[in-house]
Each structure stands twice: as C-alpha cells, then as structure tokens.
Amino acid sequence: MENDGKRRAFLKVLGLGSVSLGTAGYSVALGTGKAEKKPHYGMIFDQNKCVGCTDCEVACRKVNEVPEGQVRLYVENKTDPSTPMDKKYVRVSCQQCEDAPCVAVCPSKACHRDVKTGIVTMNPDDCIACKYCIVACPYDVRFINHKTKAAENCNFCLNTNLAKGKEPACVESCKYKALVFGDLNDENAYINQILHVKDHVRMKPTYGTKPSLRYIPVVKVGV
Amino acid sequence: MNGAINYTYGFSHGVEWGWPIAVYLLLAGISGGALIVALLVRFYKKQQVDTPLLKAASLVSFVTIALGMVFLVGDLEKPLYFWKILIHYNFTSVMSIGVMAISIYIPLSLIMCFYLFEKEISVVLAKKSQLLGYFEMVMVLLKKIRPMIEVLSVVFAVVICAYTGFLISVLVRFPILNTAILPALFVVSGLSAGTASASMVASYLFKEDTHSSDLKTLHVIEWPIMAVEIMLIAMLFVSLLVGNEFQQTTTVAFQSGVYANLFWFGVMGVGFGLPLVLNFALGKHVAHSHMAFYLSGMASVLGVLCLRMFIIYAGQTFSI
Secondary structure: OHHHHHHHHHHHHHHHHHHHHHHHHHHHHHHHHHOOOOOOEEEEEEOOOOOOOOHHHHHHHHHOOOOOOOOOEEEEEOOOOOOOOOOOEEEEEOOOEOOOHHHHHOOOOOEEEOOOOOOEEEOOOOOOOOOHHHHHOOOOOOEEOOOOOOEEOOOOOOOOOHHHOOOOHHHHHOOOOOEEEEEOOOOOOHHHHHHHHOOOEOOOHHHOOOEOEEEEOOOOOOO | OOOOOOOOOOOOOOOOOOHHHHHHHHHHHHHHHHHHHHHHHHHHHOOOOOOHHHHHHHHHHHHHHHHHHHHHHHOOOOHHHOOHHHHOOOOOOHHHHHHHHHHHHHHHHHHHHHHHOHHHHHHHHOOOHHHHHHHHHHHHHHHHOHHHHHHHHHHHHHHHHHHHHHHHHOOOOOOOOOOOHHHHHHHHHHHHHHHHHHHHHHHHOOOOOOOOHHHHHHHHHHHHHHHHHHHHHHHHHHHHHOOOHHHHHOOHHHHOOHHHHHHHHHHHHHHHHHHHHHHHHOHHHHHOOHHHHHHHHHHHHHHHHHHHHHHHHHHHHOOO
C-alpha cells in the first residue's frame, strides 16, 4: 500500500513534468520558428543548359573589375573528344563552402563570412597575400588579384550586384538559364523548387566542406 | 571523383608556395633543432657552465629564425602589411598559432643569446655606459629565471619545428602534404639539420674540439636521428602507395622526373649517403678528419634543404 502511494506520486510528477516540459519545449520551438532564418545563398549550374558561350565570364569580369588575364569564374569545356557533338561545360568558381577551409586558415581574418549574408568573401585591406587560402582550397578557385594584391574569390557579386539588389552578374547574363541563384534557407525560393525535382551533385563532397554550389549533370538515357 | 561532372581547371596555376617557404622551413627546423639538442645535452649531462655547444646553438637558433622571418615576410605579396597578422588572430589557422609561437620563441632564443654572450654584449655596450647599466639590470632579473627560460625554449623549439609541418599538412588538396607524418618528419629532420649546424658553428667559431665530449654525444645521436628520418620518409611513401587512387598517383614524384632526382640525389645521396660514406666507408683516418666533419655537416643541412624543397614542390605539383 505504501508503495502504491509512492508510485502514484511518482507518476503524477512524471505526468506533470512531461506536460510542462513539453509545452515549454513547444513554445521554444515556436519561438525559434518565428525568428528570421539567416540566408544561405547557393547557386545551381545546369550542365544540360550551358552551351559554353562564356557570357557569364565576361559579365563577371566587367562587374567585379577583375584584372586582364584573371577570372573569378571560368567555364571549362569538358567535352569528351570521342563524342565531339555531345558538348559538356562545367562552371569553375568558388563553391561557397559551408565549412570553408579558406576562412579557417586565413591568419588575418581577411577571408571571412559576411555577417549578414553568410557569403564567403574578402576584406582586401586585411589580406597580406600569404596565399594560405589558395593552397588550402580543395577546389583551387582562389587567386591573388594582380591589381589589389589581395586574394579573391567569387562572392556572388556581394559588393556589386547583390548590394544593388540585383542577381549575380553571371546569373543575370545567362541567356540559357543555366544558372540559378537563391536562398537555400527559403523553402519557397525557386532554387529549392529546382533542387526538389532535379538530381544534383556537389563537387568533391568527400572533403566535407559542404559546398553551396550544386551541379545538375548531363544524364543521357541509354548511353 | 564523381565521374558525372568535374573540372580540371584551377586558378592557382602551379606552385603557390615556392622556394622562400622551403628555405624558411629549413631555417625554422635548424633553429628549433639546434636549441633542442644543445639544451637536452645540457640537461642530460647536468652542465652548469656555458659550453661552446650551447653558445653555438643559441647563436644559430636566433640567427636562423630571424633570417627565416625575412624569407617568410618576403614571400608575401604585400610584405609591408605583415603586421596585420599580428593584430588579427584566427585560432583555427595553423599560421596564426605559428605566429603566436614564433613571437614567443624569438624572444626566448634572444634571451638564450643574452645568457651566453653576456660578456661579449657588455664589451660592445661598454662605450655607452647608460645602455650597459640597463643591460646589467635586465640580466640580473633574467638570470633568476634561467632554468625556466631553458625549459620553455626546448618546448617552444619543438612547437616551432612541429608547426611548420602542421602548416602544410592541413592542405587537403595535396596528398603528399596532407599526411599525419609530416610534422614528425619536420621535427626529426630539423633535429638533424640543427645538430649539424650547431656542431659546425661550435667547432668553427667557438673552437670546440671536434672530438670533445659534447660533440661526441651529438655524433652518437646523429645516426639514430637519421635512421628515424629515413623510417618516416619510408612511412610517408608507403602511406601514399597503399592509399587511395590520388595518393597512389603521387608516388610518381619519388619515381621519375626532376623531383625524383631531387629526392634521390639530394635527400638520399647528399643528405644520408655522403655523411655515411665519409664516416664509415673510408676508414678511421678520413672519418676523424676536419674535412669529413664539416663536409658531412654541410651535407646533412643540404639534404634537409632538399627534403623541404621536395616536399614543397612535389607536394604542390601533385594535386587532386
């Protein structure tokens, strides 16, 4: 009998506890749900649509004032020589990693994640050009700008087009809609709608850097 | 890699960190290695007097690390902005951690020089009596903490040697560099270059007899250090050989081309072969000569330079 009373009390506490904790937890969850999610900008390169016209390259160099002979963005021709009619191009540019090695290794914090947008970008004044970020990047898509003598990468036109509320220059200039830019944290964004329905890959996923660039490869049925 | 889509084009176009960095890595290795062996000999033999070996090692370690800084800063594209690195620290960056270690290590090696060249510095300062007064005042304070400074110097000397290895072993794109063995290899090869430099300077500048008790001790430990170095290099090679597809392709660096020559003639031939031949193959008469002493010492240092060059250049040439 004595035990019974204890058990009842225990169950009561358990019940009350779980109810109160549950509501508390739920309200906390609601609270965070309401708080504005930080953006996570990403980009899709669709190999099915790219024709290799390099309009994106030209636009990027113009908008971001990249010096002659240098690029932030390059379209590499990856057409198989044995099937020259099946053209294949691939975008080479900063992959905007979520765990970016360049940000991790930069000794002067010049290479950093922009506070508002989360985009990996540079503060050229703080860069001492030690080239550590360049050798640390698994994708080899960073370089020293000949004019500013600072390291540089594609930052989705953060200081140029994005600052003016426009899409990145490459996306804007692409006649074939091979590039899509948007906020991956926004469920309703067009970029997410595409990612839901299309197969896509990340470049060199084994490095665990979680690139924000997604590639939709050409897939030919029956080949 | 993922065969569906990939690219081969990169923006760096070749070796980004060139020979100045290799020379810096050598100098940092010599600096750390010299101080480590000389102080360990002192601790082991419980020496109270300042030996020519310790004198030489202190001088060598300070001069090499200071010279190393020249190469390091000189390699920056914006060398005049190097101070930015001293005011912005990023604790996830090996380079930042290294800078912190260096800014402790350089004063330590300078203080070691103060201890061992107190008389010489006093003579120089004697003309300016005010400066001499300050110097003597500082030395009174410093002398009280000498045992602590010596222990700290050994610790930071190891940190300096090891950090240079970690600095480049975090570069995931390069299979030869991205190995756990590299920091250990850099500590051990630093020891061998440091031993050689310190004993040569002790004999040449401070007239230590090449058969003195200290240099004999160094001569005895030289060979085990060399053996461990060869073992670590072999481990590095085997780890690439049994690794994944990309690691396996990099073993070409050891087998053919200019880097293979650098490795076999420079590292193996000059660094290991020449000292071995001079000391063991040509009889006691040659082995005990001054010529053999200096030649094998210089060969050791040159071999370690070749090793650093090989690691830096071959490492960055073979990328994924």
